[in-house]
Amino acid sequence: MVDAFAGRRQFLAGLLATGFMPKPSWADAGSPSFLAAAAKPDGSYVLCGISADLQVRFALPLPDRGHAAAAHPTRPEAVAFARRPGTFAIVIDCAQGIERAVLSAPAGRHFYGHGAFSADGSLLFTTENNYEAGEGRIGVWDTRQGYKRVDEWASGGVGPHDIKRLPGTERLVVANGGIDTHPDSGRTKLNIATMQPSLTYIENGRVVQDVALGEAWRKNSIRHLAVASDGSVAFGMQWQGGDVAPALVGVHHPVKGLRILDAPSDDVRRMQGYVGSVAFSNDGARIAVTSPRGGVMQVYDTKASRFSHNIAEPDVCGVAAMGHGFAMSSGQGSIKHIDDRTPYTTRHTNLQWDNHLVPVVDASV
Template structure:
């Protein structure tokens, strides 16, 4: 595959082939950052059969990635509170550009493209002001930063585009941090997470949780084809958490996904990733710290399956149901509550597995 990518990249440089697509890079279905056993870091392309199609070096630990909607091009984000993101040509396996957060900002590890791939949106912290921002980068100009706008809250983490629109949904986790304090959380007593919806840089809707849940940081998102948002949370309070996942659609009310106290206790207050099933009838959440995957029934808003998976991290929809990754280098599938795991490489997957082409 590497030789084929290099060959096509050479033809492209001479103008003898049309603009490449993800098919030219082996048709990866997913992207995920990982750490190799020797301490190096990579971004991997994963095929429909769970084979690793490519491993592209990263300069430091990655978190999530954003896949360009048409070109075989990905942006790998540093783990929060990183200040760099690497634009990677997945055909040649080489960096195309390095994005650096402006002075007074850091990235939160996530980004989203516009539907035409012309713009990239990045979640950022204005850490002196203690406010969330979204950076706007001109892709066609070589990932040049051209604008920014308010995220609608504090500590914006994940960001997604609603299908068929240019509207962005942002998970404002509510937690204020500052590089001088590392990853220390500075405002737990007053944190106020929310979901914000933004169109053309303008805030059009904000949805907050019940005040009793204000210490539940909204962190990670998935969006169904019909525009329903699933969100996973991380509990910052004392004692047991009451809820760790919910759903929302613009114009409607928040719907919380319920589980018994002992089932939520298994998650240890932490949702690492969240995903709808392909038909959006189920929502899966992972907890690497709890070593468990929990799957909710969307109609009933209740927990349906609990599956023990040590260091379960990334989760995404696949043909069988869900694909998951672990910190032990395993890739697996969950189909109707049944788990199949296979160790595929001597690496440790990071927390997210990102679909390509959505």
């Protein structure tokens, strides 16, 4: 936990006093592999760093419930986002355990709980709702100026939730869920009859590709994203229609196009219309999606474009690639490494893990 790094911080302070200070890296924060928000038994909230052996390396306080985070690519810094419709995001120095900045959504905006950095970490991009206009926005924040807001772009749709940067590029992909909400109505969905989910690709503030699902899929809200090294984008959906969703998982490639992944209706039903997180395996051959409502993680074969198998886990939501398999976390406190269909490592904590496991990739090493 945080106190375990007191000695490390004292050591760094000593180096600073001598005038020699190495550039801090994620190793100075305990070399976490993942970030995750959680609730403690006393009802307070924290952002945690989780190591490759699934140990909690730090737990830093948050003012309210968190959703996801963004890990800076070159220094041990994280931006923790409030659960939507939140209006704050906290910039945390994870090595020193201190707050560096607070991002506040401009008037008439709220965050959707996700963000992504540019390749060099100089810019942060946040998904936002212009709720009076019912339009999605991407906030642009300059990290070199203390996370000063310097621009905002149209997301190309309504209700932008997740955002990722395609590997090796500065192109962003945005999950426009298509659902209009307003703080005056809480989390009430205001436009189900007319919603239009989409994926948009944005570069230098301009939408360069817009991918709609089509009329038959119009009530499948695109919520969460994962990207593979070849530029493929996996997306998990949340069904807003009646009966059983036709499917809940898809893949898009900017050149190869759109594929909806096939699954037996009983397995789709088991997800209860809700994908909470999605991840590619490290080799890109599989996609894992989770449903806390259904208490299940499902794995899809990307080559066959279809469902492979279920892994039951109560209140599971967070998922990320790990080794040959996946790491997953649950609201009941467990963190597991799943290799194929077998739990390889399991840790039990007294924390209630929130929705996402965010990979930490240190580009400075």
